[in-house]
Amino acid sequence: MGAQGFQSLRVTYKSFPFRNPGVPEQTLIWRPILSVQIIHNHAASKRFEAVLDIGSDYCLFDANIGASIGMKIVDGPEGPLGGIIPGSRGKVYYHKTKLVVGTEILEIKAGFSWDITTNVLGHFGFFEHFTVTLQSAFEPPCFELQRIHRH
């Protein structure tokens, strides 16, 4: 990766514990994870892990990360958050922020919530800027990231 950003980046999936009584033989799971940062004004967060989630409309980050760099979380427009299982819904507050992916810095709108258990990189803010090729059959699995440059 150079000062002009990276053209292509290969990243190995990361391992997580897995506990599912329906699949007791599986105790470890691989997930496509990126280490990213966010920037608000001139304050940058520490690097944190976020899962690549093509089914997610927006990037969602733990509100504590935004608050730690001075974001007034509840001042942002509020939206609901729901998943594939109907039921509980959380609150998300949207803010413009800068997302740091490797040497790339993207200006995005992202959701911040105290109700999420995992940071998520979704369509708007992430997948609209990168071509992502998942190599889930590899051992260990990996993915390749290519920046989409629009002119």
Place this chain on the structure above:
Amino acid sequence: MMTAEERARILREAKPNSWIAFSSDESKVVGCGSTYSEAVQDAEKHGEEDPLLIKIPDTWEPRVFSHCV
């Protein structure tokens, strides 16, 4: 860099609903806390200025991350 099994073990043994901080090279745990900020402070106390923060969920049961707004 730790092995996949070692990383999974560390995450499994971490306190639910907490944060942990790995060292910059992701070879060891350098901090933890009940909040992101606590984990960052703990990492810095241990001399790590570029930690990698991970949120520990309440359970390691299967998750579907996808959502719509």
